[in-house]
Amino acid sequence: MTDASAEPIHGDDPHDPRVHEKLNWLRAGVLGANDGIISVAALVVGVAAATTDTAAILIAGVASVVAGAISMGLGEYVSVSTQRDTEHALIRKETRELAEMPDQELAELAAIYRAKGLSEATAERVAEELTAHDALAAHLEAELHISADDVVNPWHAAGASALSFLVGSVLPMLAILLPPPEWRIATTFIAVIVSLAITGWLSAWIGGAPRGRAIARVVVGGALALAVTWAIGAALGGVV
Structure with a gap:
């Protein structure tokens, strides 16, 4: 209860x-x-x-x-x-890696979704579609659990x-x-x-x-x- x-x-x-x-x-x-x-x-x-x-x-x-x-x-x-x-x-690092080695980053994203339980084909399709939509946002969310639009503001706090x-x-x-x-x-x-x-x-x-x-x-x-x-x-x- x-x-x-x-x-x-x-x-x-x-x-x-x-x-x-x-x-x-x-x-x-x-x-x-x-x-x-x-x-x-x-x-x-x-x-x-x-x-x-x-x-x-x-x-x-x-x-x-x-x-x-x-x-x-x-x-x-x-x-x-x-x-x-x-x-x-972390955002700068991820941006640089996406620009310098996009294929490896795509494979890494697919691996993350495979580890969450998706089949290999589904994980690759999800990774490809998310990368096409917004590669940086996809990697920040899946790898680092942050968002470029949601960085904390120290002045507010x-x-x-x-x-x-x-x-x-x-x-x-x-x-x-x-x-x-x-x-x-x-x-x-x-x-x-x-x-x-x-x-x-x-x-x-x-x-x-x-x-x-x-x-x-x-x-x-x-x-x-x-x-x-x-x-x-x-x-x-x-x-x-």
Whole structure:
């Protein structure tokens, strides 16, 4: 029996290359928001456990937000740029091989389809027809499982990651600054747990994964991070 909650409910055809691009930046966005919530909340809870000075908490929180957003955006840009450069290099290599040794490439394509279970005659016919239609696209899909029209965009991923980190960090900042000092930590804990449950649900929805498991992972991890930083802040605050 399958878990009904694991079924993706995206309205687009999942085989459409545009869906892959949308899911890529949605994934980066959800991860960025999740990181913004946890990292900023953990830092401000640790500081709030050590001191009730609002200015100190604000300075630490703002520094964490700015540094985290830059780090998330830059990290995503570097990672996706590396993937893009690799894909471009593979496309250039395949283009050169098709120009220099078309017969060998045709035989290689037919061999791929024979390995998938087609008869020799059918595999050769499929390879010939696909090559006549678009040789490069046929080889990229069969050999490398990529498309020249679907190369990842590092700017999209970096922008989504940095922006979502900023959006995610707003909640713990408000939760720690708005309530009176005696309610700051408790309010932040509650707000973070609820928001992490939402981002866990979203990440599962995007990937079509079981939602209960995804929510539990992110909530338990976030709660643990808050508890550890609170304990460190309380211990250091008592010493200082």
